[in-house]
Structures are given as structure tokens and as C-alpha cells.
Amino acid sequence: MAAQWTYLTALMAAGLLMGTVFDLYNTVTGASRWFRWMRPALDLLFWLVSAAVVYHLVFRFDDGRVRLYVFLLLGAGYVLYRATVRTLVIRSAFAVVRAVRGLIHLVWRAVYALLVAPVLLWFRLLWRLLHLVYQVLCRAEDALFGLLGLAARLTGLKRLLNTAFMRRIFHTIHTHWEDFWTAASKWVKSKCVRD
Incomplete structure (x- = not known):
């Protein structure tokens, strides 16, 4: 008789x-x-485990x-x-979810403050x-060419360099020089993070 009461109690406890x-x-x-996609797998696992537990009880107590x-x-x-306890269980589950969310948020903020923000700051400063x-360097280049032009005027070299042939050479050099630095600047801007 005691075994039957144990069996009945175990089945009711299993349902609970x-x-x-x-x-x-x-x-x-x-x-x-994030966990909603796991629901079908968890449902299947729940019913398989529940069936195994119930069958184990039935096998143990009733062959x-x-x-x-x-x-x-x-x-x-x-x-x-x-x-009896469903409301308490659901409230407890929501409290656990809120606590875990708060903990994840706190950890993320700490990681961001300690790792991500300093790295971003260093990149911005760099x-x-x-x-x-x-x-x-652009100002130094302008100043250097200004000084070279002044020196050329003062030494009379400007008249020699002012021929049509020399002007074409300087124009070609100047154009390629500007094109090179413009392309380099665009490349650097495309690869770096903007403010």
C-alpha cells in the first residue's frame, strides 16, 4: 500500500x-x-525528457x-x-530574465568603457x-616652394627657368606631384575611420 501511495505521489509530483x-x-x-529560435528544440527536448521520466516511474512502480x-x-x-505556485514561478522567471539582462548590460558597459572606448579614442587621436x-607638411611644402621661387628671382635663375620648355617641365612635375598627393589623401581617407 505504501508503494502505491508513493507511486501516486510521484506521478502527481511529475505533473507538477x-x-x-x-x-x-x-x-x-x-x-x-535571442532564445526564441530555440523554442522548437526545447519543446522537443522537454517532451522527450518528460516521457522518459514518466515511463521510468511507471516502469519502476507498475512494471x-x-x-x-x-x-x-x-x-x-x-x-x-x-x-498554487504558477504565478510565483512565472514572476521568478521574469525576475531572473531581468537580472541576467542587467548583468549582460553591465558587463557590456564595463567592456566598452575599459576596452572599446580607449581603443576608439586612440584611433581618433591618431x-x-x-x-x-x-x-x-602641406604648409611646409608651400613655404619651401615659395622660398625656392624667391631664391630663383634673386639669383637671376628665374629668367633661365622661365623659358617655355622649362615651364612645361615644371607644370608637368607640379601636376603629377599634386595628383599623387591628392590620390594618396583620398586613399588614406577611404581606409581610415572618419570622426
């Missing part, structure tokens, strides 16, 4: 446990869009004979679960430094 587990994983997967009262007792355990060096 099945309801609890089902609501727990259903609430967690429903609250997160594997599945009778109508097995389903009635499982249902009674589920109804008992719904009437980009600004390179931009400043580029502007200084």
Missing part, C-alpha cells in the same frame, strides 16, 4: 514538475528574442504498464501546480595627429 519546467523555459525563451490513471494523476499534478601632420 512538468508544469513548472514548461513555464520556466517558456517564459525565459519568450522574454528574449511499465501505462494506464489511464497515469495521465489523470499527471493532469492532477499539473492542475495543482497551476492552482587620425587627428596624422591630419595635423599632413596640414603642416
